Amino acid sequence: MPGRRDGIETQYFEMFGNRGIYHKGWTAVTKHRTPWVATGDMTPLDDDVWELYDTNADWTQTRDLARDQPDRLHVMQRLFLLEAAKYGVFPLDDRSFERFNAELAGRPTLIHGTSQKLFPGMGRLTENTVLNLKNKSHSITAEIRIPEEGADGVVVAQGGAFAGWSLYLNDGRLTYCYNLLGLDRAKIRSGQTLPAGSHQVRMEFSYDGGGLGRGGDVALFINGEQDGGGRLKATIPMIFSADETCDLGADTASPVSDDYTPDSSRFTGSIAWVQLDIGPDDHDHLITAADQWRVAMARQ
Numbered sequence: 001m002p003g004r005r006d007g008i009e010t011q012y013f014e015m016f017g018n019r020g021i022y023h024k025g026w027t028a029v030t031k032h033r034t035p036w037v038a039t040g041d042m043t044p045l046d047d048d049v050w051e052l053y054d055t056n057a058d059w060t061q062t063r064d065l066a067r068d069q070p071d072r073l074h075v076m077q078r079l080f081l082l083e084a085a086k087y088g089v090f091p092l093d094d095r096s097f098e099r100f101n102a103e104l105a106g107r108p109t110l111i112h113g114t115s116q117k118l119f120p121g122m123g124r125l126t127e128n129t130v131l132n133l134k135n136k137s138h139s140i141t142a143e144i145r146i147p148e149e150g151a152d153g154v155v156v157a158q159g160g161a162f163a164g165w166s167l168y169l170n171d172g173r174l175t176y177c178y179n180l181l182g183l184d185r186a187k188i189r190s191g192q193t194l195p196a197g198s199h200q201v202r203m204e205f206s207y208d209g210g211g212l213g214r215g216g217d218v219a220l221f222i223n224g225e226q227d228g229g230g231r232l233k234a235t236i237p238m239i240f241s242a243d244e245t246c247d248l249g250a251d252t253a254s255p256v257s258d259d260y261t262p263d264s265s266r267f268t269g270s271i272a273w274v275q276l277d278i279g280p281d282d283h284d285h286l287i288t289a290a291d292q293w294r295v296a297m298a299r300q
Contacts, residue, residue, distance in 0.1 A: 012083045017045060017094055021080040025056035028066075028076035032094075045092055050077060101238045103132060114278040118156070118248055120271050125246040127239060130158065131276045133205075135212050135237060138279075140167055141202040141287050143272035148196045151269030154251045154260065155201065159240035161254035167203055168251075169194065169267070170259045174220055176203045177257035178232050185257060188218045188230035198272075199223055200286060205232070213237035224286035248274055 011022040017032030030048040052073045053061040066073050084090055095105065102109045109128065116131040133140075142155045150172050157166035162182040168175055172193035178186045194201075202221040208214040213235055220228035244253055251257075251265040275287060 010079070010083060012080055014084065014089050014092065017042075017048075017092060019048075019080060019084075021076050021083065022055075023076065023079055025054065026072065026076060027053045027055050027061065028073055028080065029053075042094065045094065052076065101132070101134065102128070104238075116276045118246075118274045118276070120248055120273075123245070123247040123250070123252065127158075127241075127246075130246045131278060133276065133278065134235065135207065135214070136278055137205060137207045137216070139202060139204045139277045140274070141200065141277070142167065142274040143198065143200050144267075145198050145270045145272070146172075146194050146196050147269055150196070151194070151267065152260075152264075153267035153269075154247070154249065154265045155267055155271060156246070156248050156274045157251040157256050157265075158244075158246040159236075159256055160244035160251075161256070162244075163236050163240040164244060164256040166251055166256035167201070168257065168260070168265070169269075174201050174222060174228065175257075175259065176218060176220060177259070178218075178235070179256045180232075180234055180236065184233075186218075186230065186232050187257070187259075188220060188228055190220050190222060190228040192222065192227055194222065202285060202287075204285065207235075221285045224284060226285070 013020050016035040018030065018035075019032070020027065020029035028050055030050040032045060032048050033042050050066055050073055051064045052066040052069060053063065054065060055061065093105075109132070111129065111131050114131075118125075140156065144151075144155060152169045152172065154166055154168040157168070158164050159179060161179070164179050166175075166177045166179075168177070170189070174190035174194065176188045180186070188203075200221075200223055202224075204219045204221065205216050206219075207216040215231060215233045215235060218230050218232060219226055249267045249271055250262070251260065252262060255262055255265060
């Protein structure tokens with residue numbers, strides 16, 4: 001993050017508590033933590049050890065002058081504080097993976113409430129623009145139409161090859177795949193092949209509770225009648241991906257499931273809508289037209 005001071009270029013950075021400042025050929029830096037290490041105790045920010053380099057004479061930064069020139073190091077540290085305060089860096093938040101989950105971090109979210117409805121044409125939706133289904137019971141419901149020749153492909157998917165979930169048809173059977181960090185792909189399939197016509201398909205997940213990333217039971221419903229079930233032994237607690245997204249009618253980028261490729265993931269039927277819901281199970285296991293009307297009127 002660059003800034004300017006007294007007409008001379010000054011640059012500073014802060015990432016995961018690691019901090020640094022460049023000013024008039026001098027550089028002061030401190031390593032606070034390794035960003036991708038999630039466990040182990042961390043040094044308090046005030047106890048981090050700073051290094052000092054004269055990049056005019058030592059551009060490779062191999063000679064640490066912090067002990068030889070403590071006064072200059074103090075000036076550089078003070079300059080970092082001034083620049084960081086000026087550009088709104090403080091307070092430094094020492095949490096890491098917890099910050100990926102807006103609910104745990106206390107960060108405002110774009111999506112509020114317990115229900116979100118998606119429509120065809122929506123795609124490449126980042127996690128911050130989709131209802132957060134992690135660490136809680138939820139359901140995914142879709143109104144779809146199957147042509148006479150049958151249909152396959154993704155109805156809705158979120159994430160990618162290294163974490164995510166997908167609701168799709170495989171050989172005409174409703175399938176839910178949960179990808180746990182690319183290490184395990186749990187798949188639950190319906191018993192029947194969906195015939196031609198309009199159908200409401202639904203996945204219900206009953207979360208075990210008792211902490212983050214726990215497992216739960218999955219049930220599949222076709223037109224309100226259960227037709228398949230299984231169990232997830234664990235789930236993703238924080239984030240599926242920094243760049244994979246939620247898509248309707250296809251699974252873009254890398255695929256959640258190995259049952260299809262990005263090219264073959266396109267749904268060959270048609271989708272009227274997809275609804276994501278959080279909270280206790282709907283005991284009817286069906287979203288009726290009256291339910292949809294009540295939701296629409298509540299949002300006027």
